[in-house]
Amino acid sequence: MSDQTEISSPPFDSVSQVRFSPTNPDHLLVSAWDTTVRFYDVATNEQKAKIDHRAAVLACCFGDATHTYSGGLDNGIRELDLSTEKVTYLGQHGNAVSAVNYARDQNALISGSWDLSLKLWDPRASTADVSTHVLPERVYHMDLVNNTLVVAMASRLFHIYDIRKMSEPxxxxxxxxxFMTRSLACMTDGKGYAIGSVEGRIGVEYFDPSPEVQDQKYAFKCHRQTIEDVDHVWPVNSLAFHPVHNTFASAGSDGTVSIWDHKLKKRLRQYPKYSGSIASVAFSCDGSRLAVGVSYTWDDGEEGAKAAERPAIWIRKPGDEVKPRQL
Incomplete structure (x- = not known):
């Protein structure tokens, strides 16, 4: 397909997250179960840097243009300076690090863990661990828009924080x-967020607690298919909002990526099916690219892993399908 390119030298084991640079649409970060975080220049299709953790990496993000952060099953948080390729160990949680986000206005790294806590770090300080915030459950996913942090936890719990006042949600x-939350993404306009579950549903939520705004929230079925009269339902593994148009992409274990206009409650496009489950998707900072991480997502346990192909990272150039339809 001419509208997409496959990245050379992908990870050897399942992709956990794909994330673009906040300032450079050519720079992509990929964390994986092969214990690596890889940094690519997608314009030249080159792997520019790689760091190793001691166990599977579950989450990664950029800080500024030259620093990245990652964490995973070794409980530690690592910083990579892309200009020098120097790796700094910032500290650790008491259990796996499941999510990392960077608050650029505060120059703070936020990490969430299965140890029932959030930590805020100042990577520039000599003792990087700034503050710890206890939660009622394990962190599964986090996303950040402006000063609003959404934390998705086990037991279907959500906390919404103003990161300038972290003392309480x-x-x-x-x-x-x-069912269990499998994916989360905040709207580009800062008004709300979308969540995906393990049983092929997406919920669209709004921050404003007023009854008239809360009446606008809704959920819908997706990533489902009827094959020979049997209904198949797949997890919604990843969600990503377009940085310009505020439409969003959803990716599932059915191997498909769809683009949605959440205001009109319409699907704008479904791309041709990929060769396997899609673990993660992300738009570049200008919206000109969509990264698609195709890999085994453990829906069928160990047995499925034996037959799984090597992961693939595709870079797609979206067209007008990411623009909202005129009302």
């Missing part, structure tokens, strides 16, 4: 979806 919520 601004709101606590229960998921509008019945």
């Amino acid at each position: 601004a709101q606590t919520r229960e998921s509008s979806l019945k």
